Amino acid sequence: MDSLRVNGERLWRSLMELARIGATPKGGVKRLALTETDRQGRDRFVAWAHEAGLETRVDAIGNIFAVRSGTQAGEPPVVMGSHLDSQPSGGKFDGAYGVLAGLEVVRALNDADIRTRTPLEVAAWTNEEGSRFTPTMMGSGVFVGAHPLEQVLAQKDLDGVSVQQALQNIGYAGTASPHAVGAYFEAHIEQGPVLESTRTTIGVVQGALGQRWFDVIVTGQDSHAGPTPMETRKDALLAASRLVVEVNRIATTFPDYARGTVGQMQVKPNSRNVVPGEVRMSTEFRSANDATLSSMVAEYRRAAKTIEAACRVAVDIREVVYFPPSHFAPELVGSVRDAAQALGLPHRDIVSGAGHDAVYLSRVAPTAMIFVPCEGGISHNEIESATKEDLTAGCNVLLHAVLARAGVARQ
């Protein structure tokens, strides 16, 4: 059993075939959730699942579950999955890899004529990206009860099409009822630079960073840059800039994978020779530790008070999103590490900075993720790239971690 391996060539061929659906000129993929191209991608996956002998079910939010029965009746399945939708200028691997790696595990077990005790499932979650419909991680979020189904079905895209209509249009408004999950594994490209820069093949994911997002408004007063002396200005951009510097200072001095980012900024009136009177900006903090995250936010609010006084402005900080850190199941994380070890693959513990369907699944089932490197850490971009060797290695780790959990039935 230890010598069992997936077929890396077949995995790669499937990834490349799927990537032709919604292919972009620059080598990427545009497969927005619940569009015609998403339907084609789903149909392709369902056809492959049927060829592999799996039975497929679709639930009311369009999540697809491809089931391989186990030998032990009534056991909740070990689920492998991710998503088939992409960003508007997405890559070939984000999401698709996790789904097709699950399919390849099943195919490899079929080839070797191995049955597991508990059932296996390959899941394709609806609209992880959130590019067409908000919120992100929609399918897994509804599945675990984080969002009410009716509310999510009523969400509309920019053209006024609801999730409900879009599901019906592509024929993926299903009826499967929610079911228990015995364990959840998600293989994914890292979407960051750590594995590549440390020449590591397998990231053993400990959990996902907590996130706190804020809308910030800095209100000063606009005035003429020429006649207004420095000491009487109420420069909103100076205050905003000092906040950006503080966000960076906080994120680089706090522990637990602390991160802090200002990604958005609008300046008013945004005229070359007018001292800016208002700045609207985003701020987000992330950390693997919820207490650390709270301390970072408290420190940010303290810094804002100081800056308010120093720059004679008002700073309004309003929280808009809060995801607590998720901690994956130690026994599953351990089985991922053991599998990487047994396969002789360079591996390291890592945390996920981004959200994934696994973050929601971890609320209802023991969960683990497996990361593989992507070129330059670049994702959500048509130039997203990963090697056949690394993807194969990650899939072999998935195979053995899943077998450890699902158990091999006596022949």
Next chain:
Amino acid sequence: MDSLRVNGERLWRSLMELARIGATPKGGVKRLALTETDRQGRDRFVAWAHEAGLETRVDAIGNIFAVRSGTQAGEPPVVMGSHLDSQPSGGKFDGAYGVLAGLEVVRALNDADIRTRTPLEVAAWTNEEGSRFTPTMMGSGVFVGAHPLEQVLAQKDLDGVSVQQALQNIGYAGTASPHAVGAYFEAHIEQGPVLESTRTTIGVVQGALGQRWFDVIVTGQDSHAGPTPMETRKDALLAASRLVVEVNRIATTFPDYARGTVGQMQVKPNSRNVVPGEVRMSTEFRSANDATLSSMVAEYRRAAKTIEAACRVAVDIREVVYFPPSHFAPELVGSVRDAAQALGLPHRDIVSGAGHDAVYLSRVAPTAMIFVPCEGGISHNEIESATKEDLTAGCNVLLHAVLARAGVARQ
């Protein structure tokens, strides 16, 4: 002669009557250069000048000169003036005050039956604001030879109308040839907070700050805010923010009325959870001393080098505008100070942070400016406000400074 005063009520009535031409609902003025409302304002001024016994001439760029002859033949005139055009949401006093204060000086001399040795002129310079046609200070710039006439006449507004056409449309394409100026005085609201906050009635303007304007591009690399560790980021907004902080530090630590402003900033891709890869921003420095201005710029470039290395980004700083500081004529500045003193008005030396027609005139003639307070230092805004008392006081200073220069003829 020392007891001679202007008629403050008449000055105020004229200002209010002119402000009805292009009046806005919020109490301001919209009289864009060379439009129909500008024509009406010009016609009003010309009619008043004729009523006061002045002869008017218009040159090829539309500058209006209203001449009161002196008793001494061949002397170049003492000119008082400013502009009649406004910003799109301008106020009642910016520009209009300088022209009508000049007119009121003439009216007061008429009332007292006083003739001067050298001729007097009231000038209304074309398109000081530059809102419809660039460059700003167009009429005075052409008058002193800073811009070639043909080039400026060919400038077009957003609708494709040239300066030449617009001048012909409103009947102000004149033929007067350039003439020598014996001295130039411009009364103006301060457009800044210094006089009001120090309870000073008269600003004795020493000159205008030099200005150096830059376009700055910060190039980093955009990456996902979640998976990208702080230590590998190339955050263009962090670098830009540190530049803003440096601009402020430099402007607050250098002497000679140093000012530094970042008024414009655009962030790319400007997405909440993406580390910004590019920022485009403006930077401008001002100072009364050209050597100080150079040192400020050198310090900025040094700081940019440090920030480039610290933030792993590239900073491109390109100069787009340079006005050297202008120093007004000590003897005229002295006569303004003497007049304020003799009139018992609180006064202080001040520099002009903004550009004015006087800045160009100072290239060809001894020049001085008289500032009066404006409410809250606010200008280029419909709520721009100044008191009848302060405007009258400034006009009396103008009267006596002009008389000191032009000389009173023996009766």
